[in-house]
Every structure is written in structure tokens, then in C-alpha cells.
Amino acid sequence: MKDMAQKRLDEFYSPSFLHFKETKAETLPLMDQIRKEKNLPPIAPENLSSSYFVSATYDGKEGKVLIKLYEPASAKIYFWYDNTGHKPYCFTNLSPYELEKIDRLVNHPGLSHFEIVEKFDPLLEKPIKVTKVVAKDPLAIGGRPKGCIRDIIPDDFPKISDVPVSPQNIKVWEAKIKYYQSYIYDMGLYPGMIYEVKDGKLVLKRLENSERMIASLKSVFRDASPEELEYIEMWARLLEYPAPKFRYVAMDIEVCTPVATRMPDPREAAYPVVCVSFYGSDGLKRVLLLKREGVNKGEGKLPDDVEVHYFDSEENLLRAVFEVLWDYPFIITFNGDEFDLRYLTHRAENHGFKRNEIPIEPGKRVCLLKYGVHIDLYKFFFNRSIQVYAFGNRYRDVTLDEVGRTLLGIEKMPLDKGIGELTYMELAQYCFRDAEITYKLASFEDELALKLILVLSRISAMPMEDVSRQGVSRWIRNFMHREHRRRGYLIPNAEDILALKGKTATRAIIKGKKYKGAMVVEPVPGVHFNVAVMDFPSLYPSIIKIWNLGYQSILCQHEECRQNIIPDTPHWVCRKKRALESLLIGALRDLRVAWYKPKSKDKTLPAELRSWYNIIQGALKVILNASYGVFGAESFDLYCPPVAEATAAIGRHTITRIIEKAGELGIQVLYGDTDSVFLKNPTPAQIRALEEWTERELNMNIDVDKVYRYAVFSSRKKNYLGVMDDGTVDVKGLTGKKRHIPLFIKKAFEKMKEALSKVKSPADFENAKREIVQIIRDWYTRLKRREWGNIQELAFNVILGEEIGHYTKTTPQHVKAARILQSTGVELKAGDLISFVKVIHEPHVKPVMLAAKNEIDVDKYVDYLRSTFEQVLDALGLDFDEVIGLTKLERFM
DNA sequence: GCGGACTGCTTACCT
DNA sequence: ACAGGTAAGCAGTCCGCG
Numbered sequence: 001m002k003d004m005a006q007k008r009l010d011e012f013y014s015p016s017f018l019h020f021k022e023t024k025a026e027t028l029p030l031m032d033q034i035r036k037e038k039n040l041p042p043i044a045p046e047n048l049s050s051s052y053f054v055s056a057t058y059d060g061k062e063g064k065v066l067i068k069l070y071e072p073a074s075a076k077i078y079f080w081y082d083n084t085g086h087k088p089y090c091f092t093n094l095s096p097y098e099l100e101k102i103d104r105l106v107n108h109p110g111l112s113h114f115e116i117v118e119k120f121d122p123l124l125e126k127p128i129k130v131t132k133v134v135a136k137d138p139l140a141i142g143g144r145p146k147g148c149i150r151d152i153i154p155d156d157f158p159k160i161s162d163v164p165v166s167p168q169n170i171k172v173w174e175a176k177i178k179y180y181q182s183y184i185y186d187m188g189l190y191p192g193m194i195y196e197v198k199d200g201k202l203v204l205k206r207l208e209n210s211e212r213m214i215a216s217l218k219s220v221f222r223d224a225s226p227e228e229l230e231y232i233e234m235w236a237r238l239l240e241y242p243a244p245k246f247r248y249v250a251m252d253i254e255v256c257t258p259v260a261t262r263m264p265d266p267r268e269a270a271y272p273v274v275c276v277s278f279y280g281s282d283g284l285k286r287v288l289l290l291k292r293e294g295v296n297k298g299e300g301k302l303p304d305d306v307e308v309h310y311f312d313s314e315e316n317l318l319r320a321v322f323e324v325l326w327d328y329p330f331i332i333t334f335n336g337d338e339f340d341l342r343y344l345t346h347r348a349e350n351h352g353f354k355r356n357e358i359p360i361e362p363g364k365r366v367c368l369l370k371y372g373v374h375i376d377l378y379k380f381f382f383n384r385s386i387q388v389y390a391f392g393n394r395y396r397d398v399t400l401d402e403v404g405r406t407l408l409g410i411e412k413m414p415l416d417k418g419i420g421e422l423t424y425m426e427l428a429q430y431c432f433r434d435a436e437i438t439y440k441l442a443s444f445e446d447e448l449a450l451k452l453i454l455v456l457s458r459i460s461a462m463p464m465e466d467v468s469r470q471g472v473s474r475w476i477r478n479f480m481h482r483e484h485r486r487r488g489y490l491i492p493n494a495e496d497i498l499a500l501k502g503k504t505a506t507r508a509i510i511k512g513k514k515y516k517g518a519m520v521v522e523p524v525p526g527v528h529f530n531v532a533v534m535d536f537p538s539l540y541p542s543i544i545k546i547w548n549l550g551y552q553s554i555l556c557q558h559e560e561c562r563q564n565i566i567p568d569t570p571h572w573v574c575r576k577k578r579a580l581e582s583l584l585i586g587a588l589r590d591l592r593v594a595w596y597k598p599k600s601k602d603k604t605l606p607a608e609l610r611s612w613y614n615i616i617q618g619a620l621k622v623i624l625n626a627s628y629g630v631f632g633a634e635s636f637d638l639y640c641p642p643v644a645e646a647t648a649a650i651g652r653h654t655i656t657r658i659i660e661k662a663g664e665l666g667i668q669v670l671y672g673d674t675d676s677v678f679l680k681n682p683t684p685a686q687i688r689a690l691e692e693w694t695e696r697e698l699n700m701n702i703d704v705d706k707v708y709r710y711a712v713f714s715s716r717k718k719n720y721l722g723v724m725d726d727g728t729v730d731v732k733g734l735t736g737k738k739r740h741i742p743l744f745i746k747k748a749f750e751k752m753k754e755a756l757s758k759v760k761s762p763a764d765f766e767n768a769k770r771e772i773v774q775i776i777r778d779w780y781t782r783l784k785r786r787e788w789g790n791i792q793e794l795a796f797n798v799i800l801g802e803e804i805g806h807y808t809k810t811t812p813q814h815v816k817a818a819r820i821l822q823s824t825g826v827e828l829k830a831g832d833l834i835s836f837v838k839v840i841h842e843p844h845v846k847p848v849m850l851a852a853k854n855e856i857d858v859d860k861y862v863d864y865l866r867s868t869f870e871q872v873l874d875a876l877g878l879d880f881d882e883v884i885g886l887t888k889l890e891r892f893m
Numbered sequence: 894g895c896g897g898a899c900t901g902c903t904t905a906c907c908t
Numbered sequence: 909a910c911a912g913g914t915a916a917g918c919a920g921t922c923c924g925c926g
Contacts, residue, residue: 385910473910510913511901517912518908539908540911625908629910636910644911651908674908674913718907718914733906733915740905798904810902810919867916895925902919908912 044069044078048197050205051078052244052454054329055373055463056180056191058138065183067202068373069195070329075247075282077329077372083200086183087112088138090175091119091130091490092153099131102156108149110140119490122552123500125577128490130173138179150175174491181478184461185485190238192458207241220594227578231587236595238458239616243451248330248375249280250439251321253340254431256292256420266339269346272314274419275427276321277435280328281443287428288317298423302432310424318348325359326371330450334400334438335378337469341367368465375468377441380449385472389622390452396739397799397833404437408444412437446611455619459588472626473636480638483580492551497640501555504641505570506649514632515645519652521659521672523713523720526875528670529762530681531708531722534690536654538589539675540628542700543650544643545586550579551631551640566646567653573646581643585627592620593701651675654698658690661697665689671713671720678711706730709760712875719871727757735868742837744793744861745868748779752872769876773883779865780884783858794856795835795848803830813845821847 044051051069054077059066065082092099096114099105112134121128133149135141142150154170174182184191187202194205207213214233221232254275257264264271278286285306302308311317321344325331333340345360345367361368368374380386382398394406401412413430415422422430442449457467460475461482467475484491506516536542543549547566553574562572596617600610630636632644651674658677662669667690668680679687687704694702708722708730722730731737736749755771758764781787788794798814804822807815817836818828828834835848838860846855866880873880 471909476910508912513912515912520908520913535908626910629912631910632912633910648912676908716915735905735916738905738916801904807903812903812918814904871915897924898922900919900921903917905915907914 044080044197072244088179089134091173093171104152110135122489185482249328250332252434266342275431277432279435279439296423298425300425329372331374332442337366337376379469385622451615473630477637504645517648518674520717523671525715529710531711532679533705535676535705537593541589541624548582550581553579568649714871729753740798742794751775776883794837800832817845
């Protein structure tokens with residue numbers, strides 16, 4: 001079996017490629033040596049073997065785009081500079097003749113020349129002649145506060161025009177695209193992919209055996225149209241390529257401040273860097289310590305394989321740090337953009353280091369590296385889409401301790417004194433642990449984080465640095481932009497899309513929202529055995545594909561298409577031409593559902609390959625989950641509310657039709673939400689009939705996602721519990737699951753889950769009910785007798801969503817507690833977790849740290865216990881107050 | 894002056 | 909800076925009540 005798996009792996013990828021055995025030694029020692037002494041990174045030689053495109057930027061000194069190539073065999077970064085003479089530009093609807101009249105433009109030192117070009121206007125659906133305004137450097141187009149070409153054109157022309165012109169009629173297009181992105185699109189480059197340098201040119205390396213892959217793809221997607229297949233192939237060629245072995249080092253620094261609680265300002269860098277730790281993928285484990293008077297070595301030691309270096313001067317320590325930053329192709333930090341790298345930069349400047357001695361390029365909000373690629377994992381793990389869809393919402397606040405604890409099971413070292421009071425060994429251990437956690441966040445699960453970034457970089461056509469720092473709407477925007485350029489489409493301005501196609505027509509249920517969203521079916525309360533949950537895999541992306549949704553196709557110009565109405569809306573959608581979104585998102589959906597998801601589970605494939613496919617399908621999931629929402633987000637450059645509205649409307653229509661059909665087939669629908677239906681005890685034949693009907697009538701697939709041995713519904717929507725065949729209890733939306741409720745109550749809820757997990761048949765319920773009654777009585781008595789383990793167990797943990805002064809309309813309880821905490825000198829900011837308990841006296845809340853056992857308002861906790869359990873009890877025919885032994889009369893009182 | 898009906902705010906969840 | 913829908917608890921307001 002194993003041999004067979006290996007064989008298939010070999011067929012997919014030539015082994016020489018996968019392991020880089022064939023790579024020959026590079027012949028650039030002399031030049032390389034000189035550059036290194038001058039702290040200049042190596043230039044790619046005329047010929048360079050397989051290397052990954054990991055970063056791109058504009059090099060102002062050279063006046064060229066710079067691409068960083070990572071060559072895995074030598075584990076080095078090589079620089080490749082543009083040698084094609086490509087220039088930055090934007091478009092305008094003014095003619096060169098008109099532009100010549102604008103003095104400030106013609107005299108602009110950054111202007112190169114004008115060209116008349118023909119583009120396709122996707123909003124008006126016709127070719128259009130525009131003037132390409134070509135510049136000598138990207139900052140001339142935009143980016144400087146004033147006097148940029150993109151501002152001068154609409155500002156100045158109305159003043160000098162012979163006929164009256166309104167500034168709104170003067171258009172400038174594509175002036176806000178970063179120059180290196182523009183370059184990537186125009187040159188048809190694929191960040192994250194493998195290139196060779198041949199005679200000075202960048203050449204994309206083709207996947208070996210790709211014909212075989214494509215043939216397999218064609219057979220899996222035999223129903224796709226040729227146009228669709230083209231896109232499926234395009235994405236697959238990008239995604240199939242394996243990832244390199246990354247060489248990287250994680251870093252963490254400690255600064256000694258006089259006030260222990262305050263984070264030092266990295267822009268001032270007023271205090272010494274006293275410790276820096278490194279943890280590398282090549283086994284490097286190094287701690288650098290600054291010698292200071294009055295500090296002892298102290299007890300404790302680091303693992304044997306950690307090198308410890310002491311430095312007499314901070315300058316020398318910084319030099320030793322910088323040597324590592326010049327050396328490694330990937331530097332990993334946790335908040336290095338805002339702190340570590342920024343601090344090091346300014347600290348070195350304060351010590352009189354020259355610019356070219358410092359390997360860091362500090363920007364407004366990021367810190368990049370002159371040599372390698374800096375990945376700030378804080379930014380990456382902070383990304384909501386990554387947090388929710390890639391890591392299943394396992395960590396809630398984005399701190400090294402929380403993320404490390406929940407994903408790796410490693411905690412930061414606890415500190416009970418300031419950095420300045422630690423012994424060398426304590427300091428080294430503390431700092432090294434942080435570097436270790438940071439490293440492991442990058443390395444765990446087969447370098448999942450780095451590989452996700454690489455895959456997302458390929459999909460979005462963005463450098464790894466940008467993709468790891470920006471949100472999903474930027475990723476989607478960029479692959480849309482690439483496709484516009486590839487087709488010669490003018491990239492429309494957001495205000496033009498909105499003016500032409502911006503209106504929504506439905507009324508949202510939630511006040512303040514722009515349009516109506518998904519449908520939720522009223523649940524049938526009670527206990528139901530054998531419940532099949534059927535759902536549409538990627539419903540919204542499927543709708544975007546099947547219904548041809550996109551900003552071009554919605555409310556299109558053709559008279560003939562006006563009959564093609566979206567249900568429940570007055571909108572129509574184009575029948576004549578596929579929208580780009582429909583093709584791009586549709587192909588990504590198809591690949592995830594029919595290719596990568598199955599392959600990630602295919603046990604006949606080698607584990608290595610399966611893991612790679614699993615990462616790809618995870619990356620696709622993140623993108624697909626956001627692919628509908630972005631159209632309803634004002635911040636998205638192709639914002640088009642009717643597209644989002646139409647998607648949701650078709651979703652409601654789809655699920656409604658399924659429910660009708662289930663009824664016709666005699667299946668009872670117990671519940672449904674957005675894209676799912678819960679069916680009571682359906683026969684296999686009924687399920688098949690529903691699947692076939694959906695395929696035939698709706699041109700979509702629906703399948704059985706899971707089967708519950710039994711499910712318990714309360715009368716509330718988004719609130720239920722299902723027990724799987726293996727006894728796993730799926731809890732959705734119930735209070736007992738919410739993360740802010742006290743541990744004390746959560747423990748009772750967990751015990752109830754255990755009792756429910758054992759129920760196999762309706763008869764078993766009697767036992768389970770008895771157990772549950774006992775649990776409730778138990779917890780009730782413990783509360784009344786004030787018998788809890790630790791007052792922490794009673795704490796509510798609520799996140800402060802806003803800065804504390806921002807709560808003006810009301811003062812919620814957690815804010816009351818936060819204000820009390822603040823008055824004791826604790827600094828609090830948005831995003832902090834507030835732990836408080838309920839107490840008898842005004843204002844009825846107290847930070848848990850300040851509360852005493854006897855002031856706890858026990859009855860409040862009984863109320864919470866009641867409401868938590870009632871969500872389940874009413875379905876079981878139990879009554880909380882009866883359970884705890886209150887008579888009807890007592891309850892009335 | 895107090896309590897119930899109501900609305901609005903906030904958080905945490907579901908898809 | 910992806911979206912809307914739902915639950916729960918509490919804060920605050922209005923109004924009736926001799």
C-alpha cells in the first residue's frame with residue numbers, strides 16, 4: 001500500500017523537484033561576498049535554478065521593481081530587478097491634447113508621456129479609448145499628499161477648459177494600485193510560484209507531469225463549460241505546486257523599562273534592549289544577553305542546546321542580532337511590525353548606526369526587511385477570517401499566550417516582577433520561551449501557517465508579506481484586478497459601480513442593515529431521533545457561479561436580459577456574458593468541493609500530499625466564505641450591494657424550494673438555517689429523491705452533511721443540540737456553550753452533555769433525565785451553600801469591544817467592572833477581557849480580583865443556571881424550578 | 894416613586 | 909473593514925397609577 005502511495009506521489013511530482021536534489025552549486029561567490037560585506041543582498045545570477053517568488057517591492061534607489069526569490073537548496077534570497085523597462089501609469093478619459101494644456105501635469109517631473117490605448121469598459125460593456133498617462137516613478141501617480149498626477153488631472157482641467165466641465169466627468173482609473181502589483185499583473189507573474197532565471201529573464205517553472213494532472217482534472221470536471229474549465233485549470237496549475245522547505249527564524253526581544261507595567265514606545269526606543277532570543281528551523285537556539293551591573297546569573301537553566309551569549313555593550317548585541325536578520329530568508333515575529341523590529345531600528349539609530357547597517361525597513365505600519373521576508377504572526381492570527389475559518393475560533397484574544405496555549409498547548413512563562421528585576425537566567429528563559437512559541441506557531445502542523453500564506457499569495461497574486469498582513473477582501477480584490485488586466489478590462493472605480501448598480505430593493509430584518517439576508521426556519525421543539533442534516537456545500541459561491549452574478553452581469557445593459565429576474569427582487573442578471581466573479585469564484589468552489597476536499601481525505605495518497613491538499617482546501621475555504629460578503633462591504637473596491645442582495649435572495653429561494661420538495665416527498669423538516677435542512681428520520685430513498693431533484697431542478701448539489709442519533713430543539717432559532725452516532729454532542733448557540741459564562745455553570749452544562757451523550761434510544765432518556773435532575777440539584781445546593789472551588793469559577797468573562805470612554809449610550813455590566821478596575825490603576829483598552837462577578841451591593845458587579853466570597857449574589861447565579869438549562873429542559877419536559885424543589889406556591893412568591 | 898412595557902445597546906453566537 | 913439573523917441580558921425611557 002505504501003509503495004503504491006509513493007508511486008502516485010512520484011507521478012505527480014518529480015522527486016528531484018520535491019526534494020531539490022538536482023540543484024547545482026551557485027557560481028557567484030565573489031560578487032556575493034562583496035555585497036555581503038556591504039550589507040547588500042545577493043543579486044540573482046544570469047541563471048538561477050528553481051526559486052520561489054516570495055516578495056515584490058519597488059526599489060526607489062534603483063527605480064525598478066525588485067522581486068525576491070527564495071532558492072530552497074541554498075536557502076538564500078536572490079534579488080531580481082526588472083529589466084524590461086516597465087513603467088507605472090494610470091488611465092484617464094481626457095485626450096493627450098487636453099492633457100497637454102494642464103501645466104502642472106506637463107511640468108510634473110515624474111511624468112513620462114501619454115499614449116492612446118483601447119480598453120474594454122466592463123460597466124458599459126463596450127470598448128473605450130483612454131489615455132495612458134505613463135510616469136517615471138510610482139509616487140508621481142499617487143502616494144504623495146499633494147501634487148500627484150491622479151489629483152492634478154481632475155483638479156486642474158475644469159479651470160483651464162474652454163467649455164464648462166464638471167470634475168465628476170473627468171475620470172482617472174487605476175491610479176491607486178500599488179506599482180509592484182500593477183507590475184505583477186502586467187507581466188503575468190504569479191507570486192508564490194517557482195521561477196528560474198534564464199539569461200536574466202524570469203521563467204515560470206512548469207509542473208512536471210502536469211498533463212497528467214490536467215487530464216485527471218478534465219475527467220473530474222467533464223460537465224464544466226470550456227470557459228469554466230479554463231479557470232479551473234488556471235487555479236489548479238497555481239495550487240498544485242508543492243511548497244518549499246522554508247528556512248526561518250523566530251525572534252523576540254526584551255527591553256528594560258523603569259516602569260514595569262508600561263510598554264516602551266518603539267519610536268523613541270529610550271531604554272536598552274537587554275535580551276534577544278532566536279529559534280530557527282535549522283536548529284538555531286540562541287539567547288543574547290546584555291551585561292548589566294547588579295544583575296545575577298540566578299538559578300535555573302536553559303536546555304543544553306541553547307547557546308547563550310553575553311555582551312558588554314548594547315551596540316555589539318544589536319550587531320549580533322542584525323547578523324541574523326541579514327542571514328535568514330524568513331524572519332518570524334509576533335507583533336514585530338509594531339514593536340520588536342521597530343524598536344531595534346530606532347535603538348540602533350540612537351546608537352549612531354548607519355542606515356545601511358540596519359537590516360530593517362521601517363514603514364508607517366509595517367517593518368520589512370532589506371534582505372528577507374518578515375512575517376508578523378500577530379497580524380496573521382489577528383485576521384478574522386484566519387481566526388474563524390482556518391483555526392475554528394479556537395483562540396479569542398490575539399496574544400502570544402492565548403494563541404500559543406490554545407493551538408500548541410504552550411504557555412508564556414509567568415512573570416511576577418519587571419524585566420529589570422529578573423536574573424539573567426530568568427530573563428533568558430522568559431524571552432526564549434516567547435521565541436519558541438513564535439517559532440512553533442509557524443512550524444506546527446507541518447508549517448501550516450507559512451504554507452497557508454504561500455497558497456494565499458498564489459491565489460491573490462500578492463507578496464507573502466502583504467497577504468499575511470491584509471484582509472480577505474484585499475485578497476479577493478487582487479485576483480479580480482489581475483483578471484481585469486489579463487483581459488484588457490478597465491478596472492472600474494467604486495463610485496461608478498455604485499452610481500450605476502448600487503441600489504438595493506429588499507428590507508433587512510435587522511435595523512440599519514442594507515438588504516435582507518438568509519432565512520432561518522422555525523424549529524420544531526422537542527427531542528427527535530434519527531435526524532439527517534442536509535446542506536449545500538458552499539451555497540453562496542455556488543449561487544454566484546450558477547446564476548452568473550457579478551457587478552457586470554447584475555442589472556446589465558441588454559434589453560433581452562431584463563426578463564431574467566432574481567426571485568424576490570426586481571433585479572435581473574445577464575444571460576449573454578459570464579461575469580468575472582462568477583467564473584473565478586465558481587472555479588475556486590468547484591476545485592475545493594470536487595478536487596481538493598476529496599484528495600485531502602484520500603488515504604491512497606501519501607500523507608505528505610494529503611496534508612498539502614488539506615492546506616489548499618483550507619485556504620480556499622477562507623476565501624470562499626468571504627466571497628459573497630465582500631460585495632456587500634463598502635470597503636471592497638468592487639462593492640456592489642445588489643450582487644450581495646441577489647445572492648442572499650437566491651439562497652432564500654433555494655432553501656424554500658427544498659423545504660417544499662421535502663414536504664411533497666413526505667419528509668418532515670425540523671429546522672433549517674441559510675443552507676441546511678434538518679430532516680426527521682428520512683429513508684435513504686427519500687434522501688436520494690431529494691438529491692436528484694435538487695440536481696435536476698436547481699442545478700446544485702445538496703448532500704447529507706451529518707446524521708444525529710437524536711437532536712434536541714428548543715423553540716429558539718440557532719439554538720439546538722445534536723448527538724452523533726459516536727456520542728459526540730454538537731452544541732449550537734446554547735448559553736452553556738458561550739465563552740463569557742462562568743466556568744461554574746459551564747461545568748454543570750458539560751455534565752449534562754455527558755448524560756445526553758449516553759442516550760441511544762427513547763427509553764434511555766429516563767435515566768438521562770434522572771441524571772440531569774441530580775446535576776441541577778447538586779449545583780443549586782452548592783450555590784446556596786456557597787461551595788465553589790474558587791471565586792474565579794464564578795467570573796463572567798466579557799470582551800471590551802470599545803475603548804472604555806466610548807460607552808456613552810449605556811453602561812453594560814462589564815464596562816462597570818472595567819471602570820472599577822481602571823480606578824485601581826489598571827490600564828484597559830478595546831479588546832481586553834474583563835472578568836467580573838455579580839455581587840449583592842450596588843452596582844451589582846465587581847472585578848473578580850477585588851471580590852470576596854460572601855458578597856456574591858447567589859440568586860443571580862441561580863437565575864443564570866436556570867436560563868442556561870431551560871434551553872434544553874423544556875424540550876425534555878422538565879421544569880427547572882420543580883427540579884430544584886420549589887413548589888408552585890414558592891415559585892409564585 | 895415604582896413597576897411593567899417597550900426600545901436600544903452590547904456581546905456572543907449561527908450560517 | 910466580508911455579510912445578515914438570532915438570543916440574551918441589561919440600561920434607559922415612557923406611561924400609568926387617585
